[in-house]
Amino acid sequence: MLKLYNYKDLTEQKIEELCSRKAEDDNLIFSRVENIVNSVKTDGDVALLSYAEQFDKVKLSSLFIGKEELATLAKQIPSAVKSAIDVAYQNIYKFHEAQLKTEAKIETMPGVTCWREARAVEKVGLYIPGGTAVLPSTFLMLGIPAKIAGCKEIVVCSPPQSDGKINTYIAYVSTLLNMEKVYLVGGAQAVGAMAFGTETIPKVHKIFGPGNRYVTEAKKLVQNTVAIDMPAGPSEVLVIADETANPSFVAADLLAQAEHGIDSQAILVATSKQMIDDVILAIEKQLIDLPRKDIAAKAIENSYIIYAENLNEAMDFSNAYAPEHLILATANFETLIPSIINAGSVFLGNLTPESAGDYASGTNHTLPTSGFARAFSGVSVDTFLKKITFQHLTAKGLQNIGHTVEVLAEAEGLQAHKNAITIRLKEC
Numbered sequence: 001m002l003k004l005y006n007y008k009d010l011t012e013q014k015i016e017e018l019c020s021r022k023a024e025d026d027n028l029i030f031s032r033v034e035n036i037v038n039s040v041k042t043d044g045d046v047a048l049l050s051y052a053e054q055f056d057k058v059k060l061s062s063l064f065i066g067k068e069e070l071a072t073l074a075k076q077i078p079s080a081v082k083s084a085i086d087v088a089y090q091n092i093y094k095f096h097e098a099q100l101k102t103e104a105k106i107e108t109m110p111g112v113t114c115w116r117e118a119r120a121v122e123k124v125g126l127y128i129p130g131g132t133a134v135l136p137s138t139f140l141m142l143g144i145p146a147k148i149a150g151c152k153e154i155v156v157c158s159p160p161q162s163d164g165k166i167n168t169y170i171a172y173v174s175t176l177l178n179m180e181k182v183y184l185v186g187g188a189q190a191v192g193a194m195a196f197g198t199e200t201i202p203k204v205h206k207i208f209g210p211g212n213r214y215v216t217e218a219k220k221l222v223q224n225t226v227a228i229d230m231p232a233g234p235s236e237v238l239v240i241a242d243e244t245a246n247p248s249f250v251a252a253d254l255l256a257q258a259e260h261g262i263d264s265q266a267i268l269v270a271t272s273k274q275m276i277d278d279v280i281l282a283i284e285k286q287l288i289d290l291p292r293k294d295i296a297a298k299a300i301e302n303s304y305i306i307y308a309e310n311l312n313e314a315m316d317f318s319n320a321y322a323p324e325h326l327i328l329a330t331a332n333f334e335t336l337i338p339s340i341i342n343a344g345s346v347f348l349g350n351l352t353p354e355s356a357g358d359y360a361s362g363t364n365h366t367l368p369t370s371g372f373a374r375a376f377s378g379v380s381v382d383t384f385l386k387k388i389t390f391q392h393l394t395a396k397g398l399q400n401i402g403h404t405v406e407v408l409a410e411a412e413g414l415q416a417h418k419n420a421i422t423i424r425l426k427e428c
């Protein structure tokens with residue numbers, strides 16, 4: 001069961017260790033991923049077909065499913081799921097569309113105007129996980145902002161099913177997003193394929209999407225060649241609970257992330273010892289009925305509880321940990337918001353389950369894990385855009401700024417820089 005620590009007793013070193021997310025086999029995973037990515041780089045499709053046999057247990061006759069077949073598969077989904085996907089699509093679209101903003105042009109000096117314009121990354125690769133659970137919700141979370149941003153070429157990779165096809169829900173989302181095809185490739189090999197290109201899979205400029213440790217390690221590895229959204233690995237949740245929390249709700253939220261995989265993290269930081277006992281009991285009770293109880297139990301075993309004396313201490317730990325998801329299971333959540341420094345996405349109060357954001361409220365569920373929330377944001381329309389700066393100088397502008405640039409260029413000993421100003425000033 002969950003290990004329990006008292007925040008007051010934790011040394012700096014212990015806090016670092018609790019926040020590190022290191023695993024004993026990290027080096028092994030890295031070297032496996034390196035081998036996979038290198039063999040995709042050298043052997044292309046041959047390697048992809050061989051990895052599909054090895055990891056996905058399928059002999060593929062084609063590395064992709066085209067638009068027509070996707071449409072046929074999409075027709076097979078039950079109407080209740082179709083309606084739920086449609087609602088999620090609309091909410092995610094609405095929230096992300098509002099992120100498109102035009103910036104004002106700024107006149108920094110009379111006649112000197114500077115501004116930024118957004119342009120979509122032209123070729124993007126989306127990874128849709130499909131190992132232990134197929135995640136059509138991730139397809140919505142990546143495909144919708146990519147479309148809103150205006151990306152020209154969208155390459156989609158997801159592991160094949162054992163029949164060599166793709167899940168019907170994934171097919172339905174691909175029709176909603178008007179995708180041409182879905183490539184049947186998973187894991188580190190999918191990341192390698194999108195980074196270097198193969199005979200079948202186009203090379204992209206930026207790779208997006210979550211995945212297991214293999215996928216995430218591969219994304220980190222290919223960064224010399226291609227940009228990535230962020231490291232978005234095994235799911236994490238940190239719940240801060242005080243005496244106003246509902247222990248059954250807290251247990252449900254912890255288990256929701258624990259069921260993603262045995263390497264998920266489900267951390268409770270509570271300010272009441274009674275609450276801790278009640279949450280542990282509720283976890284034991286709820287686990288019994290979960291189809292993925294073995295996975296969830298293992299993840300819970302790898303996680304821990306911290307007793308903090310007050311909400312400030314709890315928030316200090318949370319900021320050090322930088323969780324992918326932070327749930328404030330307290331009626332007093334408003335007062336805590338200003339002290340949140342590091343978190344991927346935050347869920348406020350006792351009636352806001354993380355599952356709402358995972359599927360349908362509108363926010364993006366592709367979020368930084370392993371402490372990367374200290375420096376990265378989750379996926380948004382911005383992640384698919386580059387901001388290009390522009391400037392224009394009139395004759396007046398050149399006269400106003402000229403002397404400053406000449407002096408600075410001189411100070412740096414860069415005469416040609418200075419001349420580019422002087423030669424123009426002579427003309428106006």
Ligand SMILES: NC(=O)c1ccc[n+]([C@@H]2O[C@H](COP(=O)([O-])OP(=O)(O)OC[C@H]3O[C@@H](n4cnc5c(N)ncnc54)[C@H](O)[C@@H]3O)[C@@H](O)[C@H]2O)c1
Nearest residue numbers: 129130131132159186187210211212232234235260366367
């Ligand atoms: N951070 C986020 O935003 C976010 C969002 C959704 C999901 N997730 C996480 O994504 C992950 C999905 O993992 P998954 O495994 O279900 O699907 P996945 O698609 O990420 O990985 C499946 C692939 O992993 C590869 N693989 C499996 N075992 C391997 C081995 N021994 N050696 C080499 N490659 C191997 C195979 O190619 C397989 O197709 C979960 O950990 C989940 O928590 C994170």
Ligand SMILES: N[C@H](CO)Cc1c[nH]c[nH+]1
Nearest residue numbers: 135137138235236358365
């Ligand atoms: N919790 C995951 C992000 O860590 C996203 C997800 C997809 N489906 C269910 N949950």
Ligand SMILES: [Zn+2]
Nearest residue numbers: 235256257358
């Ligand atoms: Zn989830």
